[in-house]
Amino acid sequence: MATLMIQGTTSDAGKSTVVAALCRALARRGISVAPFKPQNMALNSAVTEDGGEIGRSTALQAQACYLAPHSDMNPVLLKPETDRGAQVILRGKVHGHMDALDYHAYKRTAKESVMAAWQALENRFDVIIAEGAGSPAEINLREGDIANMGFAEAANCPVLLVGDIDRGGVFAQLVGTLALLSESEQMRTKGFIINRFRGDIALLNPGLEWLEKRTQKPVLGTLPYLQGLVLDSEDSIGVVQAEKRSAVINIIVPALPRISNHTDFDPLRLHPQVSLRFIGPDQPIPAADAIILPGSKSTASDLAWLKRQGWDKALQRHLRYGGAVLGICGGFQMLGEWVDDPDGLEGQPGKVAGLGLLPLTTQMVAGKQLRNVSGLLSDQPALVEGYEIHNGVSQGLALNSPLFHIQGKPEGAVSDDGQIMGTYLHGLFDHPDACQALLTKLGLTHVEPSDYQAHREHELNRLADMLEASIDIEQVIALIDAGVSPSR
Structure with missing residues (x-):
C-alpha cells in the first residue's frame, strides 16, 4: 500500500x-x-x-x-x-x-x-x-x-x-x-x-x-x-484544435458565469461535422443552426445574466427563423415559465421568471438528485447513457412529451413543433447512438458516426x-x- x-x-x-x-x-x-x-x-x-x-x-x-x-x-x-x-x-x-x-x-x-x-x-x-x-x-x-x-x-x-x-x-x-x-x-x-x-x-x-x-x-x-x-477538463473551457473536415452545422452555447458540466459538449466539439462555439459576456450572438443552454450551478443568477446579455431576444429570433433549442439541466429549467428557489439552495431565495419557451415550472428542493442512468430516445430506439446532478423538480404540460424514456419512465420535454427540447441528463452526447439521433434533431442531416467513449x-x-x-x-x-x- x-x-x-x-x-x-x-x-x-x-x-x-x-x-x-x-x-x-x-x-x-x-x-x-x-x-x-x-x-x-x-x-x-x-x-x-x-x-x-x-x-x-x-x-x-x-x-x-x-x-x-x-x-x-x-x-x-x-x-x-x-x-x-x-x-x-x-x-x-x-x-x-x-x-x-x-x-x-x-x-x-x-x-x-x-x-x-x-x-x-x-x-x-x-x-x-x-x-x-x-x-x-x-x-x-x-x-x-x-x-x-x-x-x-x-x-x-x-x-x-x-x-x-x-x-x-x-x-x-x-x-x-x-x-x-x-x-x-x-x-x-x-x-x-x-x-x-x-x-x-x-x-x-x-x-x-x-x-x-x-x-x-x-x-x-x-x-x-x-x-x-x-479529455474531460477539471473546470476551464479549453480550446479544441481538432480539424474539421466538413462542419455543416453551427451550434452556439452561452458561457454562463456558473456553467457546470460543460464536458457535455466535448463530443460535439470533436465531431467532424459540428462547429461549436461558446459565446462569452458582451460578445455578439451570431446566427446558428442550434442553441444549447448548458447546466448551471446557480440557475436563477445565470438566467438573469442571459437576459442582460440579450439571449432571451436572440432565442426568440432564432426560433422564428426555424432554429433548434436544447436546454440541459439548469438550461432546461430556464426554458420554463419560472424557477422558484424558496430556501436559497443556489443563491438568494426567490422566484424568477423563466424564458417562457416550454410550459413547465421548477422548484428547487433539498436533496440533490444523483444517479447514473440509461434509456432510449422517446421516438426511436437510440440508446442514451448519462447522469443526473440537480436540485430542481420540474412540473407542467411540457413533460407530457418527453425527450427520453429513462429506465421506462418519461424524462425531459419536446415542444409540439420539435424545435425546443430539454432534459436533466448530462453526458447525453457521449453514446454514439444518442449523439447521432440528437444531432439529427438539432438539424444535421446525414450524420457521420462518432464515438466519444472510444475517443476517451x-x-x-x-x-x-x-x-x-x-x-x-x-x-x-x-x-x-x-x-x-x-x-x-
Missing part, C-alpha cells in the same frame, strides 16, 4: 493529465491503482457508483484505472456559487454552503473526511496516485492545508512537482515553489516533471542540468506537448504511451515503493 502525490507549480500545470497518464500506465501493467484528489474546486462533476458526486477529472482518472468512480476518490468537492461562496460536498454528499473564510476555518474538520477516504482506498488498492490542487506554495492558504502538502505530510507520501514550460518561466516556477516549502516538504519532493515541451530537447538539457544541480533533485522526465488532446479510451492510452516514452516508469514505481526517507 503506497501513495505518490503529483503537485503543480500553478493551476493547469498538467497535474490531472499526468495523474491520468500514470494511472493508465500502471493499470496496464496489472498494478491495482486508484486516483485520489483530496480537495477539488470545480463545476464539472460526475456521479459515482456509490451515489455520490466527485470532480469530473477524477472520474476520468478512475476510468484510466479501469475503475468505476467512487466518492472516496475526491472526498472534498467545492462547487462555486458566487465569487466568495461554494457548495461543500464531503465524500460525495452535500454538506452545506460556506463562504471562503468559513471554509478556511472548517478545513481542519474536512481533513478528517480526507484522511478517512484515503485510508478506505488504501484498504482496497496497492497504489494510490494523488493529485494536488492549484499550487502548494499559496502562502495565504497553507494554514490547515488539505489539498497539497498538508495531505502529503499527513499521509507521509513522496511528491513529484509538475511545471508547465509552454507558459514560460518553468525554472522559476519549480525553484520558486520549492523555496517556499518547509524543510520537511522540500525533503518529500522527490523530483520534477516538465510538461508541454515543444522543440529540440537538446536545447533544454542545459537548463535541466542547472535545475538538478541547483535543487539536488532529479528531473524525472520532460513530457511533449500533445496536439489536439481533448484512445486519448488515455495516448497519454500513457507518451508518459512511458518520456519517463522511466520503473523509476517512478521504485519511488512509490520507497516512500519517504529522511534523506533528500
Whole structure:
C-alpha cells in the first residue's frame, strides 16, 4: 500500500493529465491503482457508483484505472456559487454552503473526511496516485492545508512537482515553489516533471542540468506537448484544435458565469461535422443552426445574466427563423415559465421568471438528485447513457412529451413543433447512438458516426504511451515503493 502525490507549480500545470497518464500506465501493467484528489474546486462533476458526486477529472482518472468512480476518490468537492461562496460536498454528499473564510476555518474538520477516504482506498488498492490542487506554495492558504502538502505530510507520501514550460518561466516556477516549502516538504519532493515541451530537447538539457544541480533533485522526465488532446477538463473551457473536415452545422452555447458540466459538449466539439462555439459576456450572438443552454450551478443568477446579455431576444429570433433549442439541466429549467428557489439552495431565495419557451415550472428542493442512468430516445430506439446532478423538480404540460424514456419512465420535454427540447441528463452526447439521433434533431442531416467513449479510451492510452516514452516508469514505481526517507 503506497501513495505518490503529483503537485503543480500553478493551476493547469498538467497535474490531472499526468495523474491520468500514470494511472493508465500502471493499470496496464496489472498494478491495482486508484486516483485520489483530496480537495477539488470545480463545476464539472460526475456521479459515482456509490451515489455520490466527485470532480469530473477524477472520474476520468478512475476510468484510466479501469475503475468505476467512487466518492472516496475526491472526498472534498467545492462547487462555486458566487465569487466568495461554494457548495461543500464531503465524500460525495452535500454538506452545506460556506463562504471562503468559513471554509478556511472548517478545513481542519474536512481533513478528517480526507484522511478517512484515503485510508478506505488504501484498504482496497496497492497504489494510490494523488493529485494536488492549484499550487502548494499559496502562502495565504497553507494554514490547515488539505489539498497539497498538508495531505502529503499527513499521509507521509513522496511528491513529484509538475511545471508547465509552454507558459514560460518553468525554472522559476519549480525553484520558486520549492523555496517556499518547509524543510520537511522540500525533503518529500522527490523530483520534477516538465510538461508541454515543444522543440529540440537538446536545447533544454542545459537548463535541466542547472535545475538538478541547483535543487539536488532529479528531473524525472520532460513530457511533449500533445496536439489536439481533448479529455474531460477539471473546470476551464479549453480550446479544441481538432480539424474539421466538413462542419455543416453551427451550434452556439452561452458561457454562463456558473456553467457546470460543460464536458457535455466535448463530443460535439470533436465531431467532424459540428462547429461549436461558446459565446462569452458582451460578445455578439451570431446566427446558428442550434442553441444549447448548458447546466448551471446557480440557475436563477445565470438566467438573469442571459437576459442582460440579450439571449432571451436572440432565442426568440432564432426560433422564428426555424432554429433548434436544447436546454440541459439548469438550461432546461430556464426554458420554463419560472424557477422558484424558496430556501436559497443556489443563491438568494426567490422566484424568477423563466424564458417562457416550454410550459413547465421548477422548484428547487433539498436533496440533490444523483444517479447514473440509461434509456432510449422517446421516438426511436437510440440508446442514451448519462447522469443526473440537480436540485430542481420540474412540473407542467411540457413533460407530457418527453425527450427520453429513462429506465421506462418519461424524462425531459419536446415542444409540439420539435424545435425546443430539454432534459436533466448530462453526458447525453457521449453514446454514439444518442449523439447521432440528437444531432439529427438539432438539424444535421446525414450524420457521420462518432464515438466519444472510444475517443476517451484512445486519448488515455495516448497519454500513457507518451508518459512511458518520456519517463522511466520503473523509476517512478521504485519511488512509490520507497516512500519517504529522511534523506533528500
